[in-house]
Amino acid sequence: MELTVYLAGQIHDDWRNELKQKAEEKKLPLHFVSPQTSHEHSDNIGEQILGKQPSNLYKDDAASSVNNLRTEVLMNRADVVIALFGEQYKQWNTAMDASTAIALNKPTIIVRPDSLIHPLKELSNKANVTVETIDQALEVLVYIYA
Numbered sequence: 830m831e832l833t834v835y836l837a838g839q840i841h842d843d844w845r846n847e848l849k850q851k852a853e854e855k856k857l858p859l860h861f862v863s864p865q866t867s868h869e870h871s872d873n874i875g876e877q878i879l880g881k882q883p884s885n886l887y888k889d890d891a892a893s894s895v896n897n898l899r900t901e902v903l904m905n906r907a908d909v910v911i912a913l914f915g916e917q918y919k920q921w922n923t924a925m926d927a928s929t930a931i932a933l934n935k936p937t938i939i940v941r942p943d944s945l946i947h948p949l950k951e952l953s954n955k956a957n958v959t960v961e962t963i964d965q966a967l968e969v970l971v972y973i974y975a
Contacts, residue, residue, distance in 0.1 A: 830858065830974075831858040831859065831860055832858070832859050832860070832908040832909055832970070832973070833859075833860045833861075833862060833906055833907045833908050833909075834859050834860070834861050834862070834907060834908065834909050834910070834911060834970070835861075835862050835863065835903055835904050835907035835909070835910045835911070835926075835930070835935075836848065836861055836862070836863040836911055836913070837863070837864065837910055837911065837912040837913070837922075837923050837926035837927060837930070838911075838912055838913030838914065838915070838920075838923045838926075838940070839913065839914075839915050839917075839918050839920065839923065840864070840865075840866045840867075840868055840871075841868075841915075841917070841918055842915070844913055844915075844963055845861070845863060845866065847963060848861075848911070848963045848966070848967060849861055851963075851964070851967055852967060852970070855967070855971060857967075857970060857971065857974065858974075859970065862903040862906070862907060863903070864896065864899065864900055864903075864922065864926065865896060865899065871892065871896055872888075872889075872892055873888075873892065874891075874892050874895045874896065875888060875889075875890070875891025875892035875893070875894065875895055876888055876891060876892070878891070878895060879891050900926065900929070904926070904929060904930060904933065904935065905933070907930075907935060908935075908936070909935065909936045909937075909938065909970065910926070910927070910930035910935045910936070910937045910938070911937075911938045911940060911963075911966050912926055912927035912930065912937065912938070912939050912940065912956075913940040913941075913963065913966075914939065914940065914941040914942075914945050914949060915942070916942055916944055916945070924952065927939060927952055927956065928952065931952075931955045931956060936957050937955075937956040937957050937958075938956065938957065938958045938959070938960065938966045938969055938970075939952060939953055939956040939958070939959045939960070940959075940960055940961065940962065940963055940965070940966050941953070941959065941961065942961060943961065
């Protein structure tokens with residue numbers, strides 16, 4: 830049984846590739862999808878499709894529409910969502926993705942450090958599982974196959 834795992838979270842480091850590599854080493858039958866991980870591509874996709882926009886407001890709105898469509902399609906196909914919250918960057922998109930997954934009744938694993946226990950307490954309470962590391966999140970998936 831192959832599961833599709835939506836990897837929500839920051840795009841500024843290599844956590845997705847690290848998780849994928851570890852899953853491959855464990856020979857887990859997982860297929861991974863995610864939001865657009867190229868910040869530049871994500872920011873510019875609206876203009877790439879619709880053409881030059883009259884201001885940054887319209888540019889962001891056009892990009893958001895396309896990005897939200899992508900997220901909706903991929904998240905609806907996902908069996909599980911892993912949402913990683915890091916300490917270095919603002920996490921608005923991660924919070925939105927995690928909230929959407931929970932609202933869709935997608936099994937959701939939140940990864941967050943100790944420093945974010947308080948600000949994420951309600952979200953963690955709604956998720957199926959909250960862990961501190963991607964290794965722990967992967968072990969939750971391993972348990973599905975045990």
